[in-house]
Amino acid sequence: MRKVRRLTGIVALAASTTMILAACSGGESSTEETATEEAVVVEETSAEATEENSGEALRMTYIPKNLGNPYFDAIVKGLNETAPGLNMTVEVVAPAQAGATDQIPFIDAAIQQEVDAIAISPNDLDALCPSLKRAMAAGIWVLTVNGDTAPDCRDASITPVDFSQLGKYLVDLTAEVTGGEGEWAFLSATSTAPDQNSWLEGAAEYIAGGSSPAGLTLVDTVYGDDAPDKSSTEAQALLTKYPNLAAINAPTTVGIAAAAQVLSQSPKKGQIQVTGLGTPNQMREFIKDGTVKKFALWDPSLQGVIAANLIAGLQNGTIKAGEQVKFDVPGVGERTMAGADRIIIAGDPQEFDASNIDDFDF
Amino acid sequence: MSNDAKPHEPQTVPASNSRRSAVLVPYLPSIAIFVVAVIYGTVSSPYFLNFSAILVNSGRYVEIGMLALGLTLVIINGDIDLSVASNLAVSAATMGLLLEGGVPIQLAALAALAVGMGLGAINAVFIVGMGLPSLVVTLATLALYRGLAQIILGDHAVTAYPEEFIGVDQVSLLGDIAIVPMPLVMLIGFALLFGFLLSRTNFGISCYLTGSNQQAAKFSGIRIDRTRATAFMLTGLMAGAAAVMMTSRLGSTLSNVGLGLELLAITVVVLGGTSIFGGRGTVLGTIIALFAVMAVRESLVISNVNGQVQDALVGVILIVAIVVPQTVTRFRERVSTKRLR
Numbered sequence: 001m002r003k004v005r006r007l008t009g010i011v012a013l014a015a016s017t018t019m020i021l022a023a024c025s026g027g028e029s030s031t032e033e034t035a036t037e038e039a040v041v042v043e044e045t046s047a048e049a050t051e052e053n054s055g056e057a058l059r060m061t062y063i064p065k066n067l068g069n070p071y072f073d074a075i076v077k078g079l080n081e082t083a084p085g086l087n088m089t090v091e092v093v094a095p096a097q098a099g100a101t102d103q104i105p106f107i108d109a110a111i112q113q114e115v116d117a118i119a120i121s122p123n124d125l126d127a128l129c130p131s132l133k134r135a136m137a138a139g140i141w142v143l144t145v146n147g148d149t150a151p152d153c154r155d156a157s158i159t160p161v162d163f164s165q166l167g168k169y170l171v172d173l174t175a176e177v178t179g180g181e182g183e184w185a186f187l188s189a190t191s192t193a194p195d196q197n198s199w200l201e202g203a204a205e206y207i208a209g210g211s212s213p214a215g216l217t218l219v220d221t222v223y224g225d226d227a228p229d230k231s232s233t234e235a236q237a238l239l240t241k242y243p244n245l246a247a248i249n250a251p252t253t254v255g256i257a258a259a260a261q262v263l264s265q266s267p268k269k270g271q272i273q274v275t276g277l278g279t280p281n282q283m284r285e286f287i288k289d290g291t292v293k294k295f296a297l298w299d300p301s302l303q304g305v306i307a308a309n310l311i312a313g314l315q316n317g318t319i320k321a322g323e324q325v326k327f328d329v330p331g332v333g334e335r336t337m338a339g340a341d342r343i344i345i346a347g348d349p350q351e352f353d354a355s356n357i358d359d360f361d362f
Numbered sequence: 363m364s365n366d367a368k369p370h371e372p373q374t375v376p377a378s379n380s381r382r383s384a385v386l387v388p389y390l391p392s393i394a395i396f397v398v399a400v401i402y403g404t405v406s407s408p409y410f411l412n413f414s415a416i417l418v419n420s421g422r423y424v425e426i427g428m429l430a431l432g433l434t435l436v437i438i439n440g441d442i443d444l445s446v447a448s449n450l451a452v453s454a455a456t457m458g459l460l461l462e463g464g465v466p467i468q469l470a471a472l473a474a475l476a477v478g479m480g481l482g483a484i485n486a487v488f489i490v491g492m493g494l495p496s497l498v499v500t501l502a503t504l505a506l507y508r509g510l511a512q513i514i515l516g517d518h519a520v521t522a523y524p525e526e527f528i529g530v531d532q533v534s535l536l537g538d539i540a541i542v543p544m545p546l547v548m549l550i551g552f553a554l555l556f557g558f559l560l561s562r563t564n565f566g567i568s569c570y571l572t573g574s575n576q577q578a579a580k581f582s583g584i585r586i587d588r589t590r591a592t593a594f595m596l597t598g599l600m601a602g603a604a605a606v607m608m609t610s611r612l613g614s615t616l617s618n619v620g621l622g623l624e625l626l627a628i629t630v631v632v633l634g635g636t637s638i639f640g641g642r643g644t645v646l647g648t649i650i651a652l653f654a655v656m657a658v659r660e661s662l663v664i665s666n667v668n669g670q671v672q673d674a675l676v677g678v679i680l681i682v683a684i685v686v687p688q689t690v691t692r693f694r695e696r697v698s699t700k701r702l703r
Contacts, residue, residue: 096669193516
């Protein structure tokens with residue numbers, strides 16, 4: 001009896017330890033173990049080292065959805081390029097998984113560290129609000145970047161493109177690559193992602209409104225959780241479940257890369273279209289081998305540049321947060337903080353296909 | 363001292379000194395980790411020793427602590443319950459669903475407690491009633507309950523909680539005089555309750571005996587079935603209570619709340635000196651270990667260490683928590699047997 005209990009105990013130990021180690025390497029939603037692994041560690045700008053010297057330096061913490069996503073690395077690049085010139089240091093921290101509440105400890109830590117500004121790409125619309133409101137009450141500027149929370153939880157929001165139009169845009173993009181006919185499915189990010197969810201809603205409204213391409217039928221929406229392996233599994237499942245599938249639209253760079261990978265090795269390559277939002281660097285090989293005809297995105301680093309300038313302006317008073325505020329971003333142009341929700345649109349979508357895929361590097 | 367033994371008395375190992383220090387041994391790993399973490403936090407960030415901030419942030423650890431209290435009983439019994447976090451998710455999802463259906467929040471919260479206890483009872487039916495190994499059963503219910511939470515709530519979040527209910531972690535017992543967050547007060551209350559149960563009641567004695575040697579306990583007349591089943595149901599009840607607290611703290615309910623929390627809870631219990639093999643452990647140890655884990659995570663996050671390294675370190679702590687007591691026990695045995703010769 002003792003031996004059995006001892007064995008059970010050892011097995012329990014081994015199981016828990018394995019699970020913990022699996023959890024730390026990501027487990028269900030593992031981060032991509034590619035060359036970007038090196039760059040995944042917390043980044044500090046070289047200006048960070050001079051924090052003690054330049055006592056006036058603005059301190060911003062940026063919290064992307066999770067670690068290891070090249071899309072957010074591009075935003076960080078924009079921040080890092082702009083911050084030194086504005087006497088600002090940027091700390092980048094994130095959870096290992098894009099869970100709805102996983103960013104909360106990092107927001108709380110930023111409040112404890114008495115930073116000047118928090119920029120965040122939120123994993124949830126509401127769950128972060130208690131912490132974000134505390135940050136605002138403590139005098140910290142709160143900016144949502146690339147996605148949004150409920151409007152009263154942040155001072156302003158920077159969206160990469162006009163989100164209210166993106167849902168319709170994604171449906172039309174699917175029509176373009178399929179010739180306007182067939183069944184198609186969304187392969188989204190996490191089920192709570194505010195940005196993707198707003199586009200899915202926009203798409204649903206467009207389809208329900210009756211003016212969307214008549215031959216297209218949206219058959220399913222699945223969630224890859226912004227994890228490469230889960231996204232691949234979901235893409236594979238779509239192929240199996242819907243034998244007449246014409247296209248997969250993945251409005252997330254992790255999802256589209258995974259779906260393209262699955263299809264490029266499948267006999268249905270070229271028959272089932274893959275489209276959505278992807279980075280040119282990740283999608284280049286799939287354009288070249290014919291898996292993907294066309295996809296879209298925008299330059300994420302632009303949001304980093306705008307965010308840094310906006311915070312600097314808000315802090316030194318040259319920009320006042322309000323319902324209709326225009327401000328100038330050096331090197332980019334004029335931007336407007338619009339509406340009661342104070343949303344700033346960074347730019348317009350950019351389409352990529354074989355003709356221009358080599359012109360971009362992000 | 364053995365020289366003082368009279369000829370007709372058996373030689374005994376001098377016990378007094380070693381027994382006194384032996385009391386502390388189970389708590390040494392947690393205390394050591396706590397101290398190291400605090401030193402690390404203080405050294406690497408000037409913002410670490412901000413006690414009011416630490417207290418404000420303690421809410422999420424209270425939930426882990428509540429799960430760990432129930433688990434302490436279960437593990438002392440020689441069982442294990444991996445389904446606690448999934449239980450929490452189902453309880454929270456049920457509460458959210460009822461609220462959306464128009465049920466007043468007080469009733470919905472009570473329902474969460476009932477659901478939690480009920481799920482614990484289901485575990486007990488399979489483990490105690492049918493005699494299946496607790497590891498396997500709760501591994502299955504871990505997945506089953508998590509899936510159930512997703513079925514109940516789907517992909518949407520419930521956010522329509524009344525203002526009075528949200529933000530229990532912002533409520534301070536002494537108001538503005540001193541920050542004593544309600545969750546911490548409740549945790550101490552629960553800890554005192556569980557500590558009393560374990561050390562001063564027959565139920566507590568049954569737990570230790572059941573965990574040490576189940577067969578011997580059964581033949582001694584201890585009602586091991588009732589003891590084990592009660593532990594599982596209490597753990598379920600605590601999971602329901604933690605669900606209510608977490609919902610109040612977050613102001614919303616999602617189906618994927620508390621993912622992976624069971625690992626942290628078990629880590630806290632084992633780190634606190636409770637033997638994974640059963641028969642030994644205290645509530646005090648669990649609480650000390652909870653503070654140790656809190657110190658580790660808070661010091662890491664305030665130093666801007668990323669999420670993956672934090673997870674890895676918690677894993678290392680679990681291994682240390684198991685290896686050190688075993689090694690120390692074996693060392694002490696060797697030392698005391700040496701003295702006999």
